[in-house]
Amino acid sequence: MEHKTCRTLRVVAVRLLNGGEQFLLTLENPGFSAWKPGQFVMIRPVSWGFEMVWARPVSIAWCDEHGLTLVVRRAGRGTARMAGLAPGDEVTLWGPLGTSFVTDPAAPTLLLAGGIGLAPFWGYAARHPAPENLHLLFGHTLPLDAFPMEPFASLGKVETFYQQTAEQLGEFVALLEARVADFAAREKGLVLACGPGPFLRTVHRLALAHGVRCQLSLENRMACGIGACLGCVATDASGHRVQSCTRGPVFWATDLSPEF
Ligand SMILES: Cc1cc2nc3c(=O)[nH]c(=O)nc-3n(C[C@H](O)[C@H](O)[C@H](O)COP(=O)(O)OP(=O)(O)OC[C@H]3O[C@@H](n4cnc5c(N)ncnc54)[C@H](O)[C@@H]3O)c2cc1C
Ligand code: FES
Numbered sequence: 001m002e003h004k005t006c007r008t009l010r011v012v013a014v015r016l017l018n019g020g021e022q023f024l025l026t027l028e029n030p031g032f033s034a035w036k037p038g039q040f041v042m043i044r045p046v047s048w049g050f051e052m053v054w055a056r057p058v059s060i061a062w063c064d065e066h067g068l069t070l071v072v073r074r075a076g077r078g079t080a081r082m083a084g085l086a087p088g089d090e091v092t093l094w095g096p097l098g099t100s101f102v103t104d105p106a107a108p109t110l111l112l113a114g115g116i117g118l119a120p121f122w123g124y125a126a127r128h129p130a131p132e133n134l135h136l137l138f139g140h141t142l143p144l145d146a147f148p149m150e151p152f153a154s155l156g157k158v159e160t161f162y163q164q165t166a167e168q169l170g171e172f173v174a175l176l177e178a179r180v181a182d183f184a185a186r187e188k189g190l191v192l193a194c195g196p197g198p199f200l201r202t203v204h205r206l207a208l209a210h211g212v213r214c215q216l217s218l219e220n221r222m223a224c225g226i227g228a229c230l231g232c233v234a235t236d237a238s239g240h241r242v243q244s245c246t247r248g249p250v251f252w253a254t255d256l257s258p259e260f
Pocket of ligand 1: 059
């Protein structure tokens with residue numbers, strides 16, 4: 001197993017998407033000997049000094065010899081400052097961390113992404129041995145050009161739902177339920193989900209109700225990423241509190257409490 005060292009890496013490029021609400025951050029190749037879609041890195045620009053102490057967790061969207069690419073949404077102070085990074089700036093980074101999504105090449109697999117939860121599916125789609133078995137349902141509240149959609153071009157099916165009003169939420173949940181029920185009815189059907197907490201809790205409820213194999217990637221707040229600070233705990237199906245950075249972020253739905 002790879003020793004997860006702390007690395008200092010230079011920024012290669014920052015590409016703002018849709019006016020900068022979200023951006024692609026490419027760093028020089030971290031030299032990971034292996035990484036799997038669903039895993040994440042902890043990243044902290046060197047320029048933060050002592051001003052912001054904690055690193056921020058971000059999913060590995062893609063990594064190869066050309067570099068590590070992250071898809072980032074400006075959520076607050078840290079990610080807004082990351083958007084201002086320039087080529088040559090240095091960041092401290094550790095990873096790859098956490099668990100990854102299961103790959104079952106023969107299984108019809110439904111990818112459910114909510115907003116920036118699309119990020120880990122970039123690597124998942126690009127590395128899957130049978131992309132024709134993948135069906136992406138992507139719910140978003142920002143225009144589609146705020147997301148990198150090119151990596152999903154070769155999938156069996158891509159569906160997008162642009163939610164522009166609160167009233168449309170019910171329509172999206174109905175669509176989620178129809179697709180989860182469909183994959184539950186298929187032999188070996190598999191559902192993988194990543195997105196905000198309320199979205200994941202809906203998918204969790206639907207997956208259990210329809211009895212489909214399902215994994216969820218949690219986005220709990222994290223400070224250390226390595227199981228030491230207990231800042232990221234989730235509740236498992238037995239009611240135990242577990243670190244989502246090391247026991248997750250990807251969990252089987254049946255292993256989580258409905259409240260996780
Ligand atoms: C395993 C994992 C993978 C992630 N992958 C990505 C990714 O690929 N791209 C991406 O843009 N973001 C990702 N996130 C979320 C990202 O870590 C947070 O948006 C970021 O830490 C917020 O930092 P900030 O300093 O900008 O915001 P803060 O100033 O710390 O907070 C601003 C707002 O963001 C909310 N927030 C803070 N942390 C999180 C969090 N972990 N999840 C959701 N909301 C949060 C706060 O509640 C607050 O409302 C991931 C989180 C985890 C745990
Ligand atoms: S982030 Fe520190 S224990 Fe998970």
